[in-house]
Amino acid sequence: xxxxxxxxxxxxxxxxxxxxxxxxxxxxxxxxxxxxxxxxxxxxxxxxxxxxxxxxxxxxxxxxxxxxxxxxxxxxxxxxxxxxxxxxxxxxxxxxxxxxxxxxxxxxxxxxxxxxxxxxxxxxxxxxxxxxxxxxxxxxxxxxxxxxxxxxxxxxxxxxxxxxxxxxxxxxxxxxxxxxxxxxxxxxxxxxxxxxxxxxxxxxxxxxxxxxxxxxxxxxxxxxxxxxxxxxxxxxxxxxxxxxxxxxxxxxxxxxxxxxxxxxxxxxxxxxxxxxxxxxxxxxxxxxxxxxxxxxxxxxxxxxxxxxxxxxxxxxxxxxxxxxxxxxxxxxxxxxxxxxxxxxxxxxxxxxxxxxxxxxxxxxxxxxxxxxxxxxxxxxxxxxxxxxxxxxxxxxxxxxxxxxxxxxxxxxxxxxxxxxxxxxxxxxxxxxxxxxxxxxxxxxxx
Ligand SMILES: Nc1nc2c(ncn2[C@@H]2O[C@H](COP(=O)(O)OP(=O)(O)OP(=O)(O)O)[C@@H](O)[C@H]2O)c(=O)[nH]1
Ligand SMILES: [Mg+2]
Numbered sequence: 001x002x003x004x005x006x007x008x009x010x011x012x013x014x015x016x017x018x019x020x021x022x023x024x025x026x027x028x029x030x031x032x033x034x035x036x037x038x039x040x041x042x043x044x045x046x047x048x049x050x051x052x053x054x055x056x057x058x059x060x061x062x063x064x065x066x067x068x069x070x071x072x073x074x075x076x077x078x079x080x081x082x083x084x085x086x087x088x089x090x091x092x093x094x095x096x097x098x099x100x101x102x103x104x105x106x107x108x109x110x111x112x113x114x115x116x117x118x119x120x121x122x123x124x125x126x127x128x129x130x131x132x133x134x135x136x137x138x139x140x141x142x143x144x145x146x147x148x149x150x151x152x153x154x155x156x157x158x159x160x161x162x163x164x165x166x167x168x169x170x171x172x173x174x175x176x177x178x179x180x181x182x183x184x185x186x187x188x189x190x191x192x193x194x195x196x197x198x199x200x201x202x203x204x205x206x207x208x209x210x211x212x213x214x215x216x217x218x219x220x221x222x223x224x225x226x227x228x229x230x231x232x233x234x235x236x237x238x239x240x241x242x243x244x245x246x247x248x249x250x251x252x253x254x255x256x257x258x259x260x261x262x263x264x265x266x267x268x269x270x271x272x273x274x275x276x277x278x279x280x281x282x283x284x285x286x287x288x289x290x291x292x293x294x295x296x297x298x299x300x301x302x303x304x305x306x307x308x309x310x311x312x313x314x315x316x317x318x319x320x321x322x323x324x325x326x327x328x329x330x331x332x333x334x335x336x337x338x339x340x341x342x343x344x345x346x347x348x349x350x351x352x353x354x355x356x357x358x359x360x361x362x363x364x365x366x367x368x369x370x371x372x373x374x375x376x377x378x379x380x381x382x383x384x385x386x387x388x389x390x391x392x393x394x395x396x397x398x399x400x401x402x403x404x405x406x407x408x409x410x411x412x413x414x415x416x417x418x419x420x421x422x423x424x425x426x427x428x429x430x431x432x433x434x435x436x437x438x439x440x441x442x443x444x445x446x
Pocket of ligand 1: 006009010011035079080081082083084112113176177178231
């Protein structure tokens with residue numbers, strides 16, 4: 001018994017209805033759930049269309065439910081996290097509500113973004129096939145344009161490689177992907193985790209990925225070759241909230257241990273990427289350069305004192321002139337570590353500062369690597385993360401005083417001042433300084 005959920009906020013109604021139709025027609029699906037952010041115009045139109053269909057002479061063959069998300073968290077912004085967690089709550093209790101007509105507890109919960117134009121029955125089939133093999137979690141991954149996924153690459157993948165190098169986390173292909181399938185025991189475990197239920201914003205994907213790894217659930221990553229065609233953002237500014245919230249989610253977890261024991265994690269092989277994806281440029285470069293000069297305050301310039309010289313001076317110059325070549329991989333990783341200790345997601349100066357650093361990083365990557373073609377760009381992303389991952393793994397092995405190997409965990413306390421020099425010099429990245437084990441992370445330290 002499977003439930004397919006589409007969280008939505010403000011999407012093209014025909015796309016959403018088409019996706020609902022595909023899900024309803026799938027043999028393995030017993031019901032479909034739409035969880036709207038608010039009762040906005042999009043919600044009302046979808047609601048009316050479902051009612052009209054059900055009152056027609058060709059009603060949906062299976063129940064299609066539509067809900068407004070419940071406010072489940074208390075502190076963070078209400079967003080997609082509340083939407084997905086509302087769906088999990090519905091899933092667990094659905095069989096107890098007579099109106100739902102479910103004769104037994106639902107077994108699997110699928111999530112798909114409502115705006116996917118390339119959605120078809122194969123997405124559901126692949127997830128169901130993986131679950132039928134016995135995997136606890138099936139996540140879809142797919143090819144993305146070289147300028148896409150820059151929160152995933154620069155924030156989540158870097159964070160996972162830096163903080164939990166000896167676990168399965170750095171290997172997760174799309175840790176922020178919202179297309180996945182959980183078995184019932186996974187939903188139960190996630191719902192019992194207060195930090196998941198409190199993550200009401202864009203950080204929810206990080207939380208799901210992290211806690212599935214921490215709890216040792218088996219994971220299959222299934223490849224969708226046609227990729228995800230969906231609504232595009234206007235520019236990098238539209239991603240600021242997502243960036244801040246995804247970073248804050250990693251930051252809030254940084255002292256959490258994850259077992260280093262092997263877990264089952266299998267990855268479907270990728271296939272050649274279609275040219276419609278390799279040729280796509282995801283954002284406006286000239287418009288993005290202007291972002292580096294906007295919204296500076298004296299306090300932001302003061303906060304730069306916390307950062308290494310290269311990041312600090314580079315960003316100060318960028319406040320007057322579009323400069324971003326300073327923000328190479330090494331500069332970004334060294335700034336990232338300072339952000340882990342000091343960023344405050346509730347403080348607008350910090351939010352604007354991390355945003356400008358990330359814009360500089362994305363522009364640097366675009367000009368150095370994307371201009372050399374899709375494959376060079378993807379290789380640059382992979383190398384950045386893999387080299388960091390390799391180096392942190394060995395630092396951890398040798399960081400005995402703070403991280404005894406027999407603890408068999410990997411956490412934010414990664415290396416000590418006594419750590420030997422990193423072998424990174426041949427990779428052109430300077431050795432990392434130790435991460436501070438002490439937090440100064442404002443309100444969200446719950
Ligand atoms: N219920 C609910 N759904 C939301 C909310 N915000 C966004 N969504 C939906 O979540 C899905 C993903 O949002 P998008 O804005 O498309 O995000 P995205 O950048 O495409 O996501 P990725 O590219 O997969 O990282 C879409 O179906 C949105 O309509 C929210 O606050 N509540
Ligand atoms: Mg989308």
